[in-house]
Amino acid sequence: MSRIVSVPLRSFDMGGIFINYRRHDERIAFVRTLYARLAARFGENNVFLDSATIGHGRRYPNQLRRHLGRADVVVVVVHAGWAKELKTDGADWVHNEIRWALAAGKTIIPLLLDAAKMPRASELPRTIREFxxxxAHRVPDDPGHAQLCEKIADEPRRRASIGETPARPWAGPLALLLGTAAFAAPVLLLPAGATEIAVYASVTATVVLFVVMIAVALVSMGRRPINAAERLAQDFDPTRYYLLVGMPAGIVLVGVVVAIVFSSPVEPEIRPLLVFITGVAAMYLVFLVLRQYKVEKFREDHWPVRLKEPVKPAPVRRELERLVRKHKATGDVQRVRWHIRHLENAADVLARDASRGRWSWLTADQTVELLVCAVWASAAVGLMTSAALPAMRLWVPAIALAVIALIIWATVEAAYRRQHWVRHTVADEVHAQIQRIQDGSP
Incomplete structure (x- = not known):
């Protein structure tokens, strides 16, 4: 792996550096000197300056967008009175470039000249107030730009790193507190005449937990074919994926619900409500699909993009497929190198997460599920206890507690084993595919 990861210090490991500045005769010499220093350190192909990079006869708006989209770091040269010269009429390229950089999540380094100060947010146009x-980095404190070069050189390494999955030690006590409240509420507040309702609700809650356990167990037992199907689906680009996978799944789901709604067991009076619920659910599903498509399209157009933390197996697998595809299509060594480092770090985090204990995994990864399950199970036992108290048949809630505890334990165990296997599998896939890329294998 040293052939790809070990690179000269002067190489920039991603899209390069974009210099944003206001053209003026008094500052052009400084800007050209800055460009020369950065180009000497990182290479001319990794530093963009419009007057030095854009060839004659090229449409400069297109070139500006393309190079800014590829850049990892944007250096903004700020002179005295800089903020007062900004315009929002669409023709001010200093404003446009900063606005695009902010929207794309670029790293921005304001470079303050001798008498310049960082503008306050109130002094800036609304679209770039985040600037x-x-x-900021001051030129008088670093006349040779050595410190600036070190900051820029460290940026790809920083952006390629993946943070550890944070622990949530508060999840356990909070689950205990909410569970206690959910148990006590029906015992203390449910009236004596509501015994039948309490029994029915408790049995229903237990059955729902049992159904969830069966679903998790089936997914866990079928993890290998499911994993193979997911790998096949990730080979699609975003458009094909959602056309061939997302939309058919949504149509089938809506069709099943509609069939149930208009089947004979459903009372005619209830059908309008069910149709409304189905319509809202279908619209929400379409919204989720479109939002995810937009995210994937952004990642495709702005490749490579950092993974969201904490990292999960499915996004890592999608990025691995994207790396393979981009490596074959573009041959962009700098971006491929950065993406490889990023995915190697992500795979290491996945492998470490797979080795966590059950409680650590449950509190860190399944916090919401833990809280919901604690409330749901405690409420079910509380309802059964409330129904059994008048007759003092406390053995009934004791049995219910034992059954629910067994169901929860089996569900957690199946889910834990599945995530352990999936994380290790995806981590191994990443390292194996990266090794093939480095070896030049197809």
């Missing part, structure tokens, strides 16, 4: 909150 006021970036840490």
């Amino acid at each position: 006021a909150h970036f840490q």
Whole structure:
């Protein structure tokens, strides 16, 4: 792996550096000197300056967008009175470039000249007020730009790193507190005449937990074919994926619900409500699909993009497929190198997460599910206890508690084993595919 990861210090490991500045005769010499220093350190192909990079006869708006989209770091040269010269008429390229950089999540380094100060947010146009909150670098403190070069050189390494999955030690006590409240509420507040309702609700809650356990167990037992299907689906680009996978799944789901709604067991009076619920659910499903498509399209157009933390197996697998595809299509060594480092870090985090204990995994990864399950199970036992108290048949809630505890334990165990296997499998896939890329294998 050293052939790909070990690179000269002067190489920039991603899309490069974009210099944003206001053209003026007094500052052009400084900007060209800055460009020369950065180009000497990182290479001319990794530093963009419009007057030095854009060839004659090229449409500069297109070139600006393309190079800014590829850049990892945007250096904004700020002179005295800089904020007062900004315009929002669409023709001010200093404003446009900063606005695009903010929207794309670029790292922005304000470079303050001798008498310049960082503008306050109130002094900036609304579209770029976030610029006021970036840490600035002063030229008088670093006349040779050595410190600036070190900051820029460290940026790809920082952006390629993956943070550890944070622990949530508060999840356990909170689940205990909510569970206690859910148990006590029906015992203390349910009237004596509501015994039948309490029994019915408790049995229903237990059955729902049992159904969830069966679903998790089936997914866990079928993890290998499911994993193979997911790998096949990730080979699609975003458009094909959602056309061939997302939309048919949504149509089948809506069709099943509609069939149930208009089947004979459903009372005619209830059908309008069910139709409304189905319509809202279908619209929400379409919204989720479109939102995810937009996210994937953004990641495709702005490749490579950092993974969201904490990392999960499915996004890592999608990025691995994207790496393979981009490596074959573009041959962009710098971006491929950065993406490889990023995915290697993500795979290491997945492998470490797979080795966590059951309680650590449950509190860190399944916090919401833990809280919901604690409330649901405690409420079910509380309802059964409330129904059994008048006759003092406390053995009934004791049996219910034992059954529910067994169901929850089996569900957690199946889910834990599945995530353990999936995380290790995806981590191994990442390392194996990266090794093939480095070896030049197809």
